[in-house]
Amino acid sequence: MSASYPSLRFSSAHFAAAVAAILVSYGSSAVIIFQAAQAFGSTAQQISSWFTALGLGCGVLTLLLSLRFKAPVMVAWSTPGAAMMVGMSGIPLGQAVGAFMFAAALMLLVSATGFFSRLVALIPKTLAAAMLAGILINFGSKVFVSMQSQTGLVLLMLATYLLSKIRFPRYSILLMLVAGFAYAGFAGLLHLENLHWQPPTLQWLAPEFNVGVLISVGIPLFIATLVTQNVPGIAVMRAYHYETPATPLINATALGSLLLAPFGAFMMNLAAISAAITMGRDVDPDPKQRYLANIWLALFYFVLAALGGVVVSLFAALPKELLWALAGIAIFGTLLANLLAAWEDEATREASLITLLASASGMSLFGIGSAFWGLVFGIVVYHLNRKLQRR
Template sequence: MRSAVQFSHLSAGFIAVLVGYTSSAAIIFQAAAAAGASQAQISSWMWALGLGMGATCIGFSLRYREPILTAWSTPGAALLVTALAGVPMSEAIGVFIFSSALIFLCGITGWFDHIMQRVPPGLAAAMLGGVLLTFGLDLFSSAETQPWLVAAMLATYFALRHRLPRYVIPLSLCVGLAVAAVTGLLQFEQFSWQLAKPVLMTPSFSLASLIGIGIPLFVVTMASQNVPGIAVLRAHGYHTQGSPLISWTGITGLLLAPFGGFAFNLAAISAAVCMGKEVDADPKQRYKAGVWAGIFYLLMGLFGATVVSLFAALPNELIMAIAGLALLGTIGSSLTVALADEKERDAALLTFMITASGVALFGIGSAFWGLLVGGIVHGLNVKRSAKL
């Protein structure tokens, strides 16, 4: 008789959450800070994200008996770091609601596949690469002030990224913490254990913000998170329809956006941790790892204030370095996809360069303009090819 609780299920769920938080929580804090969030509001963001991911992981895994995990949109958070600079928090909340509404509509109407087919993969990847480039550059610019800290983390990353790919980011973080402790960079005077308190933030809506931030947030979340999330499920032999899942992530976003839940989507990397043979020889039992992941997400959400105070104790260079390391692979794969097709290369390159430039026209951010210009050039190239 099988044990009700197996350590392999529990450990897989814990590792999935650990990888998710250590690889991109720093980006969430940067995004919230860009919108001028207070300590209490950042804590509320973490509460909302943890609650949303926990509830959907548990709900999906129990409902479909498959290890279906959700996550916050890491590329979306990266987009927000630059896009939310100078944007009032109320407008940011309006953007979150708008993007979640679009995600819900895509799921409930079945538009998901149709929209993704109309957005060339190369352009979506180029826009993502342009958004993330800043983080890659920050990784190395932080070495100006803390060279030994960054060097130790880089060395750890490149030494272990092929041997222990699942754990390389947590291990790089551990090395960074050790160096920071030895050099006296950790400031734990303000650290405290406390439960997070939700803060209701009233939304406001600006057309420029909805177009310039909301649409790019929607696109990167769908193209860079939900599409790989479905692909991971299919690759492991799970065939639950994607539209209902995406609909529920949209609903979750609509409910929790006023508290800082900026975007929810299907997980890919962390989900894969719960889908391998090492979790359970029986694929039908692996859903229990998804349930455990949901439980750990709920705990992280409840103690969101503690997570906030913990990150406040860390040096900024360490946060910049771990965020950059966590996104190096995504930046590389984005550029690979963007430039792979020679016929789309000029359109993708324009999308990448405009997005990376950070230019804002008429109050609308660079990600939208990059996608728009790239889309126009792509359309002209298609027409030109059709005439030949």
């Protein structure tokens, strides 16, 4: 190792957490990105460019920011933004790219002016923990939903995870992964016929700027990314006591999006749910060493960038129950830690409860998801209760 990092000590727990995070990240959204690219009329080669640019951008930013701040910073893409764009047909790809750049420029402006940091400072840590717990409950419950269709696979993964924690707690996620893949292979659940090779490519997608598209695509993409990705992303880091300054993180992701948008990287941002997988005690007892999992994560991003358009078919080859079980089991420790943190302060417990319930509900108002509204309702109740207590 370099003399600059004498205390680096990689372990299989770091590797396993990174595998879980990358599988959850790609497995839950790769198909959505594919559909969004198709909605704007992208060719197969252009779709490959989308995935190559996103993998490279997220990998570089995850690596540089994690090393710079010695914190587990995970950069991903705006899944809510991609989902929103799936239904936007009839917009030329060039005009869509112009809107991506406009949304990134707005994010950079909001961050550089200090507005984003002031927004995050308004969120008590207990409410941030409750919001994350509410989101993660849905992921955790999918473990048991997936048992209905693949009982043997999920029971084996769950049993391996729980039993290995008795003697090998730091390797429990890795052993669970191995058990799941081994079962899927022997049971014929790996659909390798779905794998199709397509070389990576970076294709310049010339931006065009149409005022109507800037408003109809760029502004919703900016808002969705701000309130459902970047705000929760910082809140998750604060819940784990990482006080990394928000401004340079948001500046970096916004600038990266602005530069790579003409290649298909529609919007990069801080990850929240998948990022939490690399922040728990199971990853490393020492919080200062957990960022090592994100170095592995960056390497996986680079590998998937090299795969380009084959990413979608790669995840199509895995049984969905394996992905659900992996996502759910991997966040058990994180979910428990946030449930405990949400109730630490007696004065905020009612606000935390409302935040958790609203975040877990899956509701959507005005096109904005439940995580944002959970925080809004929780903060309103928090300030209301403070006024009542003062009186």
